[in-house]
Amino acid sequence: MLFPSQKKAKRKVRVPKNVQQSIPYSLVSDDGILQHGKVRFSKTFALIDINYQVGKQDDQEEVFAKYCEFLNFFDESVNVQVNILNKSFNKDEFARRVIVEQKNDFMTPFREEYNKMIKSKISGGKNEVKKVKYITISIESISIDEARSAFSRIERETQAIFKRMGSSLHGLDLSERLEMLHDIYRMGQEGQFVYEPSEHKKKGLLTKDLIAADSMTFKRDHMIIGDRYARALYIKDLPTFLNDKFLSEITDFSFNLLLTMNIKSVNSYKALRIVKRQITGMEANKIEYQKRSLKNGYLEPFIPHELKHSLTEANELLDDLINKNQKMFLTNIVIIHFAEDMEHLNKDSKEIAAIASKFLCQTGTLHYQQEDALNSCLPYGLNLLKISRTLTTESTAIFMPFTNQELFQENGMYYGLNAVSRKLIMFNRLSLDTPNGFILGTPGSGKSFSAKREMVNVLLNTEDDVIIIDPEREYTRLVNNFHGEVIHISAGSKNYINPLDMTMDYADDDDPLMLKSDFVLSLCEVIVGGRYGLSPKEKSIIDRCLKLTYHTYLQTFDPKDIPTLIDFYEQLQKQEDLEAIEIATALELYVKGNLSVFANKTNININNRLVCYDIKDLGKQLKTMGMLIVLDQVWNRITENRGKGKRTWIYIDEIYLLFTNEYSASFLYELYKRARKWGGIPTGITQNVEDLLKSDLARTMLSNSSFLMMLNQAKSDRKELAALLDISETQLSYVTNADRGQGLMFIGNGEGKGIIPFVDEFPRETKLYKMMTTKVDEVRAAEIADRRAAKENTA
Numbered sequence: 001m002l003f004p005s006q007k008k009a010k011r012k013v014r015v016p017k018n019v020q021q022s023i024p025y026s027l028v029s030d031d032g033i034l035q036h037g038k039v040r041f042s043k044t045f046a047l048i049d050i051n052y053q054v055g056k057q058d059d060q061e062e063v064f065a066k067y068c069e070f071l072n073f074f075d076e077s078v079n080v081q082v083n084i085l086n087k088s089f090n091k092d093e094f095a096r097r098v099i100v101e102q103k104n105d106f107m108t109p110f111r112e113e114y115n116k117m118i119k120s121k122i123s124g125g126k127n128e129v130k131k132v133k134y135i136t137i138s139i140e141s142i143s144i145d146e147a148r149s150a151f152s153r154i155e156r157e158t159q160a161i162f163k164r165m166g167s168s169l170h171g172l173d174l175s176e177r178l179e180m181l182h183d184i185y186r187m188g189q190e191g192q193f194v195y196e197p198s199e200h201k202k203k204g205l206l207t208k209d210l211i212a213a214d215s216m217t218f219k220r221d222h223m224i225i226g227d228r229y230a231r232a233l234y235i236k237d238l239p240t241f242l243n244d245k246f247l248s249e250i251t252d253f254s255f256n257l258l259l260t261m262n263i264k265s266v267n268s269y270k271a272l273r274i275v276k277r278q279i280t281g282m283e284a285n286k287i288e289y290q291k292r293s294l295k296n297g298y299l300e301p302f303i304p305h306e307l308k309h310s311l312t313e314a315n316e317l318l319d320d321l322i323n324k325n326q327k328m329f330l331t332n333i334v335i336i337h338f339a340e341d342m343e344h345l346n347k348d349s350k351e352i353a354a355i356a357s358k359f360l361c362q363t364g365t366l367h368y369q370q371e372d373a374l375n376s377c378l379p380y381g382l383n384l385l386k387i388s389r390t391l392t393t394e395s396t397a398i399f400m401p402f403t404n405q406e407l408f409q410e411n412g413m414y415y416g417l418n419a420v421s422r423k424l425i426m427f428n429r430l431s432l433d434t435p436n437g438f439i440l441g442t443p444g445s446g447k448s449f450s451a452k453r454e455m456v457n458v459l460l461n462t463e464d465d466v467i468i469i470d471p472e473r474e475y476t477r478l479v480n481n482f483h484g485e486v487i488h489i490s491a492g493s494k495n496y497i498n499p500l501d502m503t504m505d506y507a508d509d510d511d512p513l514m515l516k517s518d519f520v521l522s523l524c525e526v527i528v529g530g531r532y533g534l535s536p537k538e539k540s541i542i543d544r545c546l547k548l549t550y551h552t553y554l555q556t557f558d559p560k561d562i563p564t565l566i567d568f569y570e571q572l573q574k575q576e577d578l579e580a581i582e583i584a585t586a587l588e589l590y591v592k593g594n595l596s597v598f599a600n601k602t603n604i605n606i607n608n609r610l611v612c613y614d615i616k617d618l619g620k621q622l623k624t625m626g627m628l629i630v631l632d633q634v635w636n637r638i639t640e641n642r643g644k645g646k647r648t649w650i651y652i653d654e655i656y657l658l659f660t661n662e663y664s665a666s667f668l669y670e671l672y673k674r675a676r677k678w679g680g681i682p683t684g685i686t687q688n689v690e691d692l693l694k695s696d697l698a699r700t701m702l703s704n705s706s707f708l709m710m711l712n713q714a715k716s717d718r719k720e721l722a723a724l725l726d727i728s729e730t731q732l733s734y735v736t737n738a739d740r741g742q743g744l745m746f747i748g749n750g751e752g753k754g755i756i757p758f759v760d761e762f763p764r765e766t767k768l769y770k771m772m773t774t775k776v777d778e779v780r781a782a783e784i785a786d787r788r789a790a791k792e793n794t795a
Contacts, residue, residue, distance in 0.1 A: 019216050020208040023185075024375045024382060028207050029144055032177045033151065034380065041147035042138035042381035044083075044177050045155065045169040047162075049133060051754050052402035053245065054420065056728035064244070066165045068397045070158055071263065072327055074137075080263040081136040082401050083379045084251045086129045087183060093191045094122065097410065098426060100460050106483060111460050113766050118414060118424075120763070127424055129254060130408075133401055134180075135169060138381025166754075167402065174207075177379075182211040184378065187228050187256055187338055216371075222345060223370040228256075228338045229345045232366045232373030233352060234387050235333040239360035242395075248403040250335070250355045252421075255348055257337035261399055262376060262383040264330045266390070268321070271328035275318050282311045320392050329396045330388040334377045335363070405754045407747070413457035415709075415745065416760035419734060425745070425758055430647075432706040432748065434676050438655075438684045440721070441711030446741040448474050450709055450760065451651055451685050452772040459610065464647040467634055468612040469627075471654045474774055475612050481771045484610030489597070489626055490617035496600040498564050499523060499629040500549070504557045505639040513554065517546050519632050520568075522663045526624050528586040541580045545571040565591050565599045595622055598629055606637065627657075627664045631671060638680040647679045655684035659695040669697045672705075683707075689717035699724075706748035712738040731755055 016022040025042075027035040034042050052063055074080055098118050100111045121127060137154060141147035155171055162169050172180065175195040182193040193210070200210065213226040222231040251259050266274075286303055293301040320326035335352060339345040353363045366373045372384040404420040412426030429435040441447035452475070455466050459482055466484075468475050479486050487495050500520075506512035524542050525534050534542070549568045553561040569591045572584035591599045605611075613633070618626040638648045650671075658664040675682050684701075692698045702708070703724060710721060713735045722732055725746055734757040735743050741760040747753050762769050773779060 019212045019214070020206070022216055022371065022375075023181075023208050023212060024380055025208075027144070028174055028178075029148070030174050031148065032171055032173045033144060033147060034177070035144060036138070036380060036382060039140045039142065040138055040382075041141055041144060041151075042136055042379075043151045043155075044134050044136045044172045044180070044379045044381075045158075046172060046176075047133040047135055047401065048168045049131075049405055050166045050402050051405045051731075051756075052400060053248065053404055054728060054730045054755075054757060056726075056730075059728065060244075063165045063402065064397055064400070066161055067400065067402075068393045070161045071265075071329070071393050071396055072325070073154075073158060073161070074263075074265050076265045076267045077140055078265070079138040079381045079383060081134075081138075081379060081381055082247075082261040082263070082399070083134040083136055084247065084259045084401065085132050085134070085180075085184070086251060086253060086255065086257045087132055088129055088187060088190050088256055095119070098122065098414070098424065107460060110456070110482075110768060113768055114456070114460055117763055117766060117768075121414075121417065121424055127422070129256065130406075130423070131251065131403075131421075132180075134172075134379050136379040136381045165402075178207055178211055181378065184258065185211050185213040186226055188226075218370045221365045221367055221370070222342070223374065225338075225374075228340065229342055230336055230338045230370075230374075231345055231349055232370050232377065233335045233337070233349065233363045234366055234373070234385070235335075235356060235361050236364045236387070237362045238389070242361075242398050243359060244398050244400040245403075246359050246361070247399050247401060249358070250352065252355075253337075253348070253351065255337060255339065255344075257335060257348075257352075258377055259333065259335045260377040260379070261331060261333050262385075262388070263396060264383065264388075266328040266330060268327065272318070272321055275314060275321065275328075279311070279314045279318065282307060282314060286311065320394075326392040326394060329391050329393070331391050331396055331399075332383070332385060332388045333399070334366075334373055334385065336374060336377045405756060407745070407754075407756050413454070413461055415454075416741070416758040419742065419757035419759045425756065427745070427747070429681060429707055434704065434706045434748075435681045436672050436675060436701070436705045437682070437707030437709070438686070438702060438705055439709045439711075440685075440689050440713065440717070441687060441743065442714055442717075443687050444740065445687075445711035445713075445738065445743070446760070447685055447687065447709075447711050448653065448774050449741065449762075449772050450711065451653070451683065452478055453760065453762065454683075455610075455649070455651065456768060456772070458649050462647075464649055465637065465641055466610050466649045466651070467637060468610075469630055469634070469650075469652045470612050470614050471616055471657060473614055473616045474653065476614065477779070478771050479610055479612045481767075482610050483608075484612060485605045485608035486612045486614055487604050487606075488614045488617065489630070491595055491597055491619055491622055493597055493617075494603075496603045497598060497606075497629055497633055498562065498600065498602045499598050499632060500563050500565065500568065501602055501633065501636050502550070502553075502562070503636055503640045503643070505643050506636065507639075513547065513550055516550075517543055519628070519667070520546055522667065523625065523628055524583065524587075526628065526661075526663055527590060528583055535579070537577075538579050538583060541572070541575060541577055541583065545575065545580070562601065564601055569599075590625070597622070598625070606633065611637075624661045624664060627661070628667060631658075631664065631667050635671060638675065638678050642679045647681060650675070650680060650682040651685060652682065653685045654687075656686045656688045656692045656698070659692065659698045665695060665697050669701060672701050689713065690720060693720050693724075708746035708748075709743065710735050710746065711741070711743035712736075725755075727755065731757065 025034040025036050032043055036042060052060060099115045102108055102111055139147060139150055141150060159169060178195055179193040183190045215226065217224040222229060251257065285307055289303045290301040321328065337348050337352065339348055356363045369385065375382055376384045406418060406421065406423055408424060408426045409428045409431060412428045415425040415427050418425055439447045439451050458464050458466055476486050489495060502512060502516050504512060507515035521539055521542055545568060548571045549563045553563060569584055569587050572580045589595050613630045615626055615630060634650055641648045658668050672682055686692055713721060718732055718735060721727060731744055743758060745756045745758050
């Protein structure tokens with residue numbers, strides 16, 4: 001139903017003499033407020049997107065209700081604009097943010113290959129533009145101070161509404177707002193805007209001089225802004241029913257465009273009066289048709305279908321306004337798209353029209369109104385066009401600005417592409433409050449590959465250390481290629497790890513022996529404890545002997561004085577207690593017997609930046625003890641690195657194995673709890689999610705982890721994860737029969753909080769891929785190629 005025309009004073013037509021005069025503001029304020037004419041002021045707010053389209057039905061309905069509340073907040077004196085901008089970015093600046101910087105070391109070829117892969121992802125398509133969203137509000141006010149106070153109140157109250165939707169908005173200051181306008185007026189010069197008021201004032205430059213295009217030419221059905229062609233279109237002939245994906249799909253292009261929805265509330269009393277007047281008019285027409293039918297002798301009165309339909313719609317509208325907390329809005333949707341020449345401009349116009357027709361809408365070109373359309377579309381909060389139609393609150397809210405969340409952070413590392421938007425995912429786990437994580441997936445889903453890709457990111461991008469606990473010997477090839485240290489641990493191994501290794505920073509307490517004592521008690525309980533564990537007297541003896549064992553080392557912290565299990569065993573033998581003799585006897589197998597691999601001083605290079613503990617050949621007798629000792633070695637490394645100011649990334653494959661034993665499970669739980677404070681970033685990797693969730697400790701660790709990467713999941717695991725993480729059916733579809741390398745990233749807190757569908761299509765022809773893949777045929781082919789290359793080099 002169209003709003004009836006009203007008599008208004010004609011707007012004076014002013015022909016601009018220069019480009020600056022075509023920019024419709026007169027004064028600016030440092031806080032981003034622009035003045036238009038004498039009494040109108042505007043402010044623009046940046047809008048943070050949320051995962052609306054892949055959210056749960058209940059969540060979508062909640063967001064829709066809150067967005068309706070936001071629209072109803074404004075009265076008839078306020079103009080609201082929703083602006084969606086497909087903006088080009090400065091390619092050099094973008095490359096600087098994603099390309100790995102070379103460091104002139106042996107990893108140079110890997111960095112070159114990695115950078116080539118990233119460039120291939122961002123060249124062409126949707127990764128060359130980014131979608132930014134704004135809400136621009138303009139009000140009438142007698143002064144800028146009064147306008148500032150009003151905008152402050154609006155921001156405060158609407159911010160609360162958006163927070164309940166999971167989004168947020170913040171007001172742009174003058175520099176940010178001018179840069180946004182500069183990047184529209186001067187497309188192709190993105191990233192070149194500089195705002196230095198004192199310098200510009202010396203040169204006699206106004207803000208309009210900084211943002212204005214070199215020239216503007218307005219034709220009948222298009223315009224030329226600088227060296228870019230542009231056309232203003234509008235949406236007309238809306239259908240009775242419309243999908244909430246309309247705004248998302250009609251802006252989902254790889255070319256520059258700006259879509260603006262102008263929204264203005266109609267006074268409730270006036271809206272009711274207008275609707276009632278129209279109903280009265282249509283009822284009169286209906287009676288007239290009934291009279292004609294009776295006069296002509298028809299048994300049934302003939303009433304045109306269009307009149308019946310319009311009358312039904314009008315009565316429904318009246319009911320909405322009276323009984324359903326609906327308001328009436330004057331709305332229009334204007335789209336300006338940009339191209340390098342007329343050929344591309346016409347082609348893009350047809351593409352936009354095709355998407356509109358998919359939703360049973362039509363687009364129209366604003367003939368001889370291109371300048372007014374430009375100023376009505378740009379985020380000034382102005383509406384100079386007479387193409388508005390009336391919609392209720394819910395009808396307006398169906399044009400939902402929210403689509404899906406993007407994840408592109410400063411200093412982020414590559415995690416694949418957003419499966420919805422196909423944009424790069426660049427994420428920094430250190431931005432999370434607690435970066436602990438898990439990688440979950442069925443066999444063949446790509447979980448080991450995803451872990452290796454993150455390890456490669458860490459090795460190429462940072463100076464951090466990486467430690468791997470490998471129970472299936474899947475990481476040897478990667479570690480060797482990156483000149484790391486692979487430590488094979490078994491009963492007959494010549495690689496020795498001393499379980500009594502301890503740095504002076506082993507604990508927060510002044511006495512590091514307190515925490516070490518807890519570890520040794522767990523170790524002895526595994527060896528000696530039996531069914532009922534250690535008795536209090538046995539624990540006291542172990543603690544006493546441990547203090548004697550470490551006595552010399554604690555005076556000097558000299559590595560040559562570090563004790564071993566042999567020293568501890570000898571201290572037990574010196575005690576007069578019968579229990580001490582029994583403990584020593586139980587330890588004898590691990591000190592002097594066939595399982596004495598852990599009775600020697602450490603002889604491996606644990607200071608290598610990349611260390612892999614291969615525990616595949618640990619026998620049944622050594623499995624629990626070996627895992628405890630490896631975890632303790634990891635903790636030693638974390639504490640040592642914190643003293644050096646380095647972070648330590650820990651990857652534990654098949655982590656469910658550690659939860660089959662209460663001692664290793666408890667130690668791992670403590671590691672996860674303490675790691676963040678000490679600069680450790682632990683990541684558990686497993687296919688057995690259901691088994692993992694049987695452990696209360698593991699369930700707690702999983703629910704408290706802020707980073708989860710979920711690949712293809714079995715049906716039972718999907719149900720468990722959906723309940724634990726509140727995942728929607730749409731989101732679950734990305735881990736249901738998913739292809740290798742496709743899934744969901746759960747970001748629990750901090751910047752970028754949300755659930756992001758991703759797909760990782762790593763180029764298979766690269767060296768990095770060949771050293772990361774775990775497919776048997778690919779691994780075999782790579783090993784054959786390596787042997788052939790080695791023979792050629794030898795020859």
